[in-house]
Amino acid sequence: MDDAALPSFLPSLLDTTKPTIARVYDASLGGKDNFDVDRRVWERIRAAAPHQGDVSQMNRRWLARVVGYLADEVGINQFLDLGSGLPTTENTHEVAQRHNPEVQVVYVDIDPICSAHGRAMLEENDFTTFVEADMTRTADLLKHPDVVRRIDLDQPVALMQCGTLHHVPDEVDPAGMMREYIDALPSGSYVAMTHFWDPAEEDAELSKKARELEHAFTKLGLGSGYYRTREQIASLFGDLEMIEPGLVGLEDWWPTGPRVRRLWPEQHLILGGVGRKP
Numbered sequence: 001m002d003d004a005a006l007p008s009f010l011p012s013l014l015d016t017t018k019p020t021i022a023r024v025y026d027a028s029l030g031g032k033d034n035f036d037v038d039r040r041v042w043e044r045i046r047a048a049a050p051h052q053g054d055v056s057q058m059n060r061r062w063l064a065r066v067v068g069y070l071a072d073e074v075g076i077n078q079f080l081d082l083g084s085g086l087p088t089t090e091n092t093h094e095v096a097q098r099h100n101p102e103v104q105v106v107y108v109d110i111d112p113i114c115s116a117h118g119r120a121m122l123e124e125n126d127f128t129t130f131v132e133a134d135m136t137r138t139a140d141l142l143k144h145p146d147v148v149r150r151i152d153l154d155q156p157v158a159l160m161q162c163g164t165l166h167h168v169p170d171e172v173d174p175a176g177m178m179r180e181y182i183d184a185l186p187s188g189s190y191v192a193m194t195h196f197w198d199p200a201e202e203d204a205e206l207s208k209k210a211r212e213l214e215h216a217f218t219k220l221g222l223g224s225g226y227y228r229t230r231e232q233i234a235s236l237f238g239d240l241e242m243i244e245p246g247l248v249g250l251e252d253w254w255p256t257g258p259r260v261r262r263l264w265p266e267q268h269l270i271l272g273g274v275g276r277k278p
Contacts, residue, residue: 018037020111024045026085027042029057033113040221044221048213051267059250062194063095065253066272067096067160068099076158076190077155078155078156078158079096080157081108082164086114092105093107104127105128107131108131108133111132114130114132131144138177138181153184156190157186158189158192159191161193162192163194163195166224166225167224167225169224169226175232178236187278190243190277191240191275192272194250194271195233197229197230199229203268206268211227213266230271233247240276240277241278242274248272248273249270251267
């Protein structure tokens with residue numbers, strides 16, 4: 001995107017001098033809704049992890065498989081997608097509404113460009129909306145008028161946390177935040193999550209790579225991107241019942257077919273899982 005010529009739907013006070021998680025992620029997917037500052041951060045991350053873009057693509061494929069499963073096989077008809085980022089191909093609403101055109105989808109992101117761009121793109125979609133809000137303020141988010149209007153917390157909900165919680169620092173208490181969300185969900189709801197992974201004692205060499213990547217994310221411009229252990233990630237699901245195969249590498253969660261090549265080291269350093277509230 002040309003920093004000097006912002007599209008008319010974007011807020012005039014948008015700060016294009018600071019990178020954002022959503023726009024750097026867009027750059028990693030090869031999108032065009034990012035600025036020079038975001039692309040510079042992305043290039044620094046790529047210098048440390050040349051195949052981190054493959055991780056972003058893999059994360060997107062995982063989201064599509066999970067949303068398809070929840071909308072089709074399980075029959076979930078309302079999705080709350082937190083930290084959703086910018087609209088791109090195979091969004092939650094696109095996948096879910098292929099199975100049921102009247103699935104309600106609420107996207108939430110703190111970045112104003114996501115909200116402005118999303119609303120512009122979805123003006124004619126009566127079952128999807130964008131909310132500009134801070135997902136770490138659980139009570140405020142769940143009381144937001146657009147969330148209350150679209151999401152019925154008396155009926156099962158799919159809560160999506162796809163590549164989001166690894167940007168929440170420990171001092172914010174992501175596990176405590178997730179307990180608040182899970183407590184608010186009705187029985188029969190699902191939580192889908194992916195998170196950067198530090199294998200720690202499971203694989204010392206990959207753990208070293210995870211530490212290098214965390215440094216690249218947190219110290220070279222983006223300011224967040226924390227690699228947590230398997231136990232720490234599992235704690236974010238609280239007491240939910242994990243759907244088989246549990247908390248695993250993304251390509252091991254109900255893949256569409258046999259693997260055609262070995263994964264890059266970066267692709268091993270993210271786990272995903274889906275939990276159900278009894």
